[in-house]
Structure formats: C-alpha cells, structure tokens
Amino acid sequence: MNALDARDLAFAYPDATTALEGIDLTIEAGERVAILGPNGAGKSTLLSLLAGLRDPASGEVRYFGTDEPADELRDRIAHCPQTPADYLFNATVREDLEYGPAQLEIDRREADERVDALAAEFDLDGLLEKPPFRLSGGEQRRAAVAAALAVEPDLLLLDEPVADVDADHRATILDALDRRHEAGTTIVVSTPDADLVPQVADRVVLLDREGSVVRDGPVRAVLTDGDLLRDVGVSPPQLVEIFRQAGFDELPLSVAEAVGRLRELRAGPDDPGEQ
Incomplete structure (x- = not known):
C-alpha cells in the first residue's frame, strides 16, 4: 500500500x-x-x-x-514544520503534547500515558509546565517533534x-x-x-x-x-568528499563505513587477521 x-x-x-x-x-x-x-x-x-x-x-x-x-486523516498524518514555534501554541509544553490526542478524543488515561512516555523519551520532563516561547530553539524542536508523535501517526x-x-x-x-x-x-x-x-x-x-x-x-x-x-x-556529504579526494572508489556514507574502509586499507589484502 x-x-x-x-x-x-x-x-x-x-x-x-x-x-x-x-x-x-x-x-x-x-x-x-x-x-x-x-x-x-x-x-x-x-x-x-x-x-x-x-x-x-x-x-x-x-x-x-x-x-x-x-x-x-489527522489520526494518521502528522506534520512538524520548519519553525517549531509555529506548532507550539498552547500555554505549556504539556498542553501542546496533549493537544493532538484531545482532538482525536483519545481516552484521558491513554493520552496521559502518551505524554509521560514522550516527555521521558525526548527529555522534556523538566519543561512540561513551561510556556513554549520560553524554551530554547533546540528545546522547542524536541517538543514539536514529540507533539507530532503524540497522535501516533502512520x-x-x-x-x-x-x-x-x-x-x-x-x-x-x-x-x-x-x-x-x-x-x-x-x-x-x-x-x-x-x-x-x-x-x-x-x-x-x-x-x-x-x-x-x-x-x-x-x-x-x-x-x-x-x-x-x-x-x-x-x-555533498563530508565523508563522501574526503574519501573521493583520497582516491577511494567505494565511498562511505557513515562513520562506521568509513572505519571499515580504513581498516581494510590498513590490513591489506593478505592480512590473515582481517580475513
């Protein structure tokens, strides 16, 4: 589908x-x-x-x-905008996290469980009673993403x-x-x-x-x-450019891939410890 x-x-x-x-x-x-x-x-x-x-x-x-x-389809679709302050319009962070479930008429106990779980997951426990406009940009971002996830969208x-x-x-x-x-x-x-x-x-x-x-x-x-x-x-991604300029044919997209490439280079094709 x-x-x-x-x-x-x-x-x-x-x-x-x-x-x-x-x-x-x-x-x-x-x-x-x-x-x-x-x-x-x-x-x-x-x-x-x-x-x-x-x-x-x-x-x-x-x-x-x-x-x-x-x-x-607001029970299935959630959107978090580029400017998180545009998404946070209630008096407190807690109310912003409660807003989506309330609009979907989700049982209050379940809604509270969702808010508590999201607050823990996104390190928002100490911010729930604060007005969103008093949060830093990064805190607003976390609160906005958590609020979007509160409806558990598809x-x-x-x-x-x-x-x-x-x-x-x-x-x-x-x-x-x-x-x-x-x-x-x-x-x-x-x-x-x-x-x-x-x-x-x-x-x-x-x-x-x-x-x-x-x-x-x-x-x-x-x-x-x-x-x-x-x-x-x-x-282009920094790792891709670094390895391209170093002459590698296989270009890594992650640090883990980059480490693997360098270990292969260091070991050489005949190193039994790397077989």
Whole structure:
C-alpha cells in the first residue's frame, strides 16, 4: 500500500513566483524518504502540500489508497514544520503534547500515558509546565517533534527535525525516528543537509532551485553523485568528499563505513587477521 501519491503538484506564491512544478511522488507505506535540496528549492512548501496544509495550484495528493482529504486523516498524518514555534501554541509544553490526542478524543488515561512516555523519551520532563516561547530553539524542536508523535501517526512529515538541536538531543530525535520506522511508520524528512540524509532515509528526492525533482533514488546512488549535488546547490556529504579526494572508489556514507574502509586499507589484502 502507498502512504501517499502526489501527481503533478504545482504551487506559486501570491506574487506569482513559482515554488514547485510538476511534482510526481509516490511513497510506499513504511518507507523513509528524504526531500533534499538547497535553500529556496521549495522543500518546506512541498512538505506542507503533502500534509494537506496548503492547496496546490494544480495536482492532487491521495493518502493510503483512499480519496479522503488530509483533514479527515489527522489520526494518521502528522506534520512538524520548519519553525517549531509555529506548532507550539498552547500555554505549556504539556498542553501542546496533549493537544493532538484531545482532538482525536483519545481516552484521558491513554493520552496521559502518551505524554509521560514522550516527555521521558525526548527529555522534556523538566519543561512540561513551561510556556513554549520560553524554551530554547533546540528545546522547542524536541517538543514539536514529540507533539507530532503524540497522535501516533502512520505518516510523519518532518521539516528539518534536528536543526538547532545539540549533539546529545540530536541523537535522541534520530533514535526516536528509528524506533517509529521499525514499528512501521512512514517517515518523510526535508533537509538541505546531505550529511543528515543517511541517518533518516533510504531514498532521496532531490530538488533543484526551481523546485523540480531532478533525481529520485536510493541514498547511496544520489549522495555519491557529487557533480549532481553541486549542480543543484547542495554540498555533498563530508565523508563522501574526503574519501573521493583520497582516491577511494567505494565511498562511505557513515562513520562506521568509513572505519571499515580504513581498516581494510590498513590490513591489506593478505592480512590473515582481517580475513
């Protein structure tokens, strides 16, 4: 089953500037997909169209093989915007985490259990009674992602989910996304950061500055095409560039892969300890 099917999506701003044009995108249930592109490529706009938060100039989006609009599927679709403050509008963080379950009329005991579990998972226990506007940017990001997850969506759309987050809490968010993916959640992440992509996706949809899809394929195939990435204004992953400049044919996408390549090089082909 497909989580979503987008056909011939286009969007223009009120001044008639075209943001996106001719977007065709199918995402299967359970996939992890990154929408990658330079700033101004329309990634956030595309994500909001996929979430049903904006009306396209043309085209349509269908969800889960049905004709139901996104508004009727708020128990299955969650969207976390690029600016987390836009998503946090209640008096306290706790109320923001409670908001989604309340709209779905989830039993209060179950809702409280979800909030408590998310607060622990995202290190928000000490922040629950604070107004969201008093949080740091990274704290707001964690609270917004947790609030999106409170409805336990089948389709999760995240716009730059680890921006402004410190290293420890970046790992917290990425681990949480891994757990949701393992449980079957479809995850779509937009980002300008090619280094993030291998940690959140298995497939990349690459946008150019004009808001068109120039490549849609497996992470390795897209991220090791340095010329293509540079042409659209995206810096290739640092590990890829380092190993390319060092003359390696097989380019790593993670630190673990890089360590493996270096160990192979150090051992040499005839080292019995590495056989």
